[in-house]
Amino acid sequence: MSNTNNPLLIPLKNLPTPKATAIDGQIVTRSFSGRFRNLRILGAGVLAVLFFGTSWINWNGHQAILWDLDTRQFHVFGPTFWPQDFMLLSLVMIIGAFLLFAVTMIAGRVWCGYTCPQSVWTWAFMWVENITEGDRNQRIKLNSAPASFSKIAKRGAKHSVWLAMSIATGIAFVGYFIPVRELTVNLLQFEWFSTSAIWVFIVAALTYLNAGWVREKVCLHMCPYARFQSVMFDRDTLVISYDAARGDTRGSRKKDEDPAELGLGDCIDCYMCVQVCPTGIDIRDGLQMDCIGCAACIDACDEVMDKMGYARGLVSYTSAAALADEPTRILRPRLVAYATAIIIMLGALWFALDARELVDMSVVKDRTVLYRKNSDGDIVNVYRLKITNKTQMPAHYELHIANDARLSLTRTFTLDLKPGEIVDMPMSVVMKGASAESGMTHFDFVLVDSNRITTREAANFIYPAF
Numbered sequence: 020m021s022n023t024n025n026p027l028l029i030p031l032k033n034l035p036t037p038k039a040t041a042i043d044g045q046i047v048t049r050s051f052s053g054r055f056r057n058l059r060i061l062g063a064g065v066l067a068v069l070f071f072g073t074s075w076i077n078w079n080g081h082q083a084i085l086w087d088l089d090t091r092q093f094h095v096f097g098p099t100f101w102p103q104d105f106m107l108l109s110l111v112m113i114i115g116a117f118l119l120f121a122v123t124m125i126a127g128r129v130w131c132g133y134t135c136p137q138s139v140w141t142w143a144f145m146w147v148e149n150i151t152e153g154d155r156n157q158r159i160k161l162n163s164a165p166a167s168f169s170k171i172a173k174r175g176a177k178h179s180v181w182l183a184m185s186i187a188t189g190i191a192f193v194g195y196f197i198p199v200r201e202l203t204v205n206l207l208q209f210e211w212f213s214t215s216a217i218w219v220f221i222v223a224a225l226t227y228l229n230a231g232w233v234r235e236k237v238c239l240h241m242c243p244y245a246r247f248q249s250v251m252f253d254r255d256t257l258v259i260s261y262d263a264a265r266g267d268t269r270g271s272r273k274k275d276e277d278p279a280e281l282g283l284g285d286c287i288d289c290y291m292c293v294q295v296c297p298t299g300i301d302i303r304d305g306l307q308m309d310c311i312g313c314a315a316c317i318d319a320c321d322e323v324m325d326k327m328g329y330a331r332g333l334v335s336y337t338s339a340a341a342l343a344d345e346p347t348r349i350l351r352p353r354l355v356a357y358a359t360a361i362i363i364m365l366g367a368l369w370f371a372l373d374a375r376e377l378v379d380m381s382v383v384k385d386r387t388v389l390y391r392k393n394s395d396g397d398i399v400n401v402y403r404l405k406i407t408n409k410t411q412m413p414a415h416y417e418l419h420i421a422n423d424a425r426l427s428l429t430r431t432f433t434l435d436l437k438p439g440e441i442v443d444m445p446m447s448v449v450m451k452g453a454s455a456e457s458g459m460t461h462f463d464f465v466l467v468d469s470n471r472i473t474t475r476e477a478a479n480f481i482y483p484a485f
């Protein structure tokens with residue numbers, strides 16, 4: 020179909036045809052507006068504020084969220100998680116995966132289109148490109164223009180802002196592993212060769228490359244999620260589709276011409292949906308693996324429909340069932356199974372968090388000397404106790420012996436630990452008097468904190484016959 024009469028097309032003298040979305044291997048998209056774009060800006064804005072802002076929040080005198088690699092402690096506002104708690108992290112990640120499966124089954128690749136960091140950063144970089152170098156046709160012209168002051172200035176402005184955004188991303192990301200205030204001060208004092216600074220530059224370089232240069236190729240060739248997402252789709256999944264029954268036969272026409280008289284459908288073949296697509300595909304060719312579900316083509320086509328005076332929705336969120344004039348089901352057996360699994364795992368997570376101990380105690384019996392006799396003639400066994408205060412508050416503990424009245428500690432034992440402090444110490448347990456028979460008895464070390472919460476650890480006491 021010819022596009023020469025299309026009133027919506029900007030004359031493309033000396034420019035590639037509207038079909039060409041890739042120039043020198045880079046997709047060159049057109050800017051657009053619309054309700055899904057606004058939704059994405061809102062979602063990305065909230066995520067960006069959370070990502071860049073959360074590490075600067077302090078809680079109880081500490082950074083609110085910090086994965087402290089030195090001490091191997093993960094602070095999340097109040098609670099501190101330790102390597103022993105990593106099962107909980109695994110559970111959170113499995114719940115996240117099931118949520119993603121369920122959302123994909125309902126609404127297709129909304130994660131990719133609206134919240135995936137690769138997409139969000141790519142859209143942000145494209146926005147900067149649009150501000151500094153102009154819209155699609157200006158960028159295509161700039162690309163083929165000879166070197167000039169204006170070209171260098173525009174390119175320089177774009178790359179400067181990209182680099183600033185990349186470094187900000189690197190600082191924000193590494194700031195979740197190294198206290199962000201300390202990290203920022205070190206960078207401002209030109210300490211650029213420390214391990215933390217090198218990680219900032221590595222993350223910044225990856226951001227600059229991924230969002231500035233590689234862009235949609237990450238989605239098309241590197242992201243595993245794109246490979247298996249179709250397994251989660253069914254006839255009722257909402258996907259972005261072109262309504263071929265309404266749109267075909269495609270062709271240009273004047274706004275006041277009746278398409279029915281021309282033997283045409285509602286698609287004016289303007290290629291706007293193709294030119295805004297960040298992966299450079301034509302949605303009118305049907306559902307494709309390359310579609311990241313960003314809905315840019317819906318916004319672009321709705322704008323065209325508005326200008327032509329046609330009803331919106333030639334490209335829309337719909338399901339295969341709806342396109343075949345069948346009802347779209349919300350509740351499906353597999354979705355119910357996902358929801359059930361999520362609810363069960365959330366219950367397990369709640370239970371595990373509630374049962375999580377805030378102090379850790381481990382006991383190892385001294386194996387070099389099973390027992391010894393002290394100067395009073397009592398039997399003594401020696402143990403090594405390792406006690407960890409897993410909270411972010413100072414804690415006071417008392418240690419007792421339980422379950423065998425013959426056993427006692429050599430003295431009343433109290434302990435003050437700083438937040439996250441670990442002590443490793445020997446501990447003697449005494450059995451008063453002699454026993455007619457040798458043997459072994461079981462008892463508990465009992466640690467009581469200032470809130471009278473107890474932690475128990477079982478141990479064995481070995482005694483000879485005297």
Ligand code: SF4
Pocket residue numbers: 261266285286287288289290291292293303319320323333334
């Ligand atoms: S589907 Fe819409 S945006 Fe795409 S070519 Fe047809 S009229 Fe233009």
Ligand code: SF4
Pocket residue numbers: 259292295296297298299300301302309310311312313314315316317
């Ligand atoms: S086809 Fe539409 S929804 Fe899919 S990636 Fe392209 S613009 Fe986004």
